[in-house]
Amino acid sequence: MATTMQGAFFLGPNEMALRDVPVPVPGPGEVLLRVGACAVCGTDLRILSGGKTRGVVPPRVLGHEIAATVVAHGDGAEAIPGVPVGTRVTLPPGITCGACRFCVIGLENHCTRREAFGYKYDGGFAEYMLVPAHAARRRILFRVPDTLPDAEASLAEPLACVVNGQRKSQVTVGDVVLVAGAGPIGLMHVQMSRLAGARAVIVSEPSAARREQALSMGATEAIDPTAHDVGDAIRARSGGYGADVAIAAIGVPGLVMDLLRWVRPGGRVNLFAGYAGAGEATISANLIHYGELIVTGTSACTSEDFRVALGLLSEGRIDASALVSHRFPLAAVHEAFDVTRRGAGLRVVVTP
Ligand SMILES: [Zn+2]
Numbered sequence: 001m002a003t004t005m006q007g008a009f010f011l012g013p014n015e016m017a018l019r020d021v022p023v024p025v026p027g028p029g030e031v032l033l034r035v036g037a038c039a040v041c042g043t044d045l046r047i048l049s050g051g052k053t054r055g056v057v058p059p060r061v062l063g064h065e066i067a068a069t070v071v072a073h074g075d076g077a078e079a080i081p082g083v084p085v086g087t088r089v090t091l092p093p094g095i096t097c098g099a100c101r102f103c104v105i106g107l108e109n110h111c112t113r114r115e116a117f118g119y120k121y122d123g124g125f126a127e128y129m130l131v132p133a134h135a136a137r138r139r140i141l142f143r144v145p146d147t148l149p150d151a152e153a154s155l156a157e158p159l160a161c162v163v164n165g166q167r168k169s170q171v172t173v174g175d176v177v178l179v180a181g182a183g184p185i186g187l188m189h190v191q192m193s194r195l196a197g198a199r200a201v202i203v204s205e206p207s208a209a210r211r212e213q214a215l216s217m218g219a220t221e222a223i224d225p226t227a228h229d230v231g232d233a234i235r236a237r238s239g240g241y242g243a244d245v246a247i248a249a250i251g252v253p254g255l256v257m258d259l260l261r262w263v264r265p266g267g268r269v270n271l272f273a274g275y276a277g278a279g280e281a282t283i284s285a286n287l288i289h290y291g292e293l294i295v296t297g298t299s300a301c302t303s304e305d306f307r308v309a310l311g312l313l314s315e316g317r318i319d320a321s322a323l324v325s326h327r328f329p330l331a332a333v334h335e336a337f338d339v340t341r342r343g344a345g346l347r348v349v350v351t352p
């Protein structure tokens, strides 16, 4: 095995550089992974731009949407069941304590001692990465079946967040669902809503290319909100009643009021995407009050969401191949970030 490797290190706001460093040697209980694929997430862009560097102390390898192969065990780690050397794995980015109140009540994504790869620990934009002993002990490595390529397995994390959002939205058989935004996350919501039994999935998306993709992934209708009234389309599809569920898959504060207007009384609105800055939006509280609306948010995922997402990918129930639009070698990691920033593709995957 090589003794040196390349990694893309975040060095400070807007500064990331490829460096040659020694391949980490796994200490007691640690697991060494050879990274096969790491997808670029909006969070990586926010950390690099300096907008969200909380807890990220440079130099740090970013990247938390990872598929990899187990290549070495530190003393004792070989006893962890299910992950012998040679096993292909993926992992949820969060390492949770399992003991705080939120972990105990099933909200481990809010664990008060949560740590994460690409934040506190080096992530996936490198040839190799270490899984700390306490994380390996908590069985965060999930085996990937041979039929699922690394690039697609690396999408388990964003899909797990979508699973979380779908649970909150309670999409069920016969629903009319509105998905605002048809980026990779919106397209996952489209596919998941269809799987959950929605009879209509209406997508609102200004980009013609993305509207096409939404239709090919199961949307029943894709509307350009700059040219047509989305509310009219929803009413036409729902007998005038409004959507059962509306999901914001793009962080535009002005859209929140629209979603509240577009759902029926008792309808569910999920604010899935994050908002820049304080995320302030103007809404009519009466729409929630008189409409008896259920408004939820979604942030990250639990390991159970992750297990469900990986299962859906493994069984081919969610088409991840169409969501991977670009692949770059590690040497082109900056280009991978640029393509993601421009929104020029869907998920952009780096293959170290
Ligand atoms: Zn992510």
Ligand SMILES: [Zn+2]
Residues within 6 Å of the ligand: 096, 097, 098, 099, 100, 101, 102, 103, 108, 110, 111, 112, 113, 114
């Ligand atoms: Zn906890």
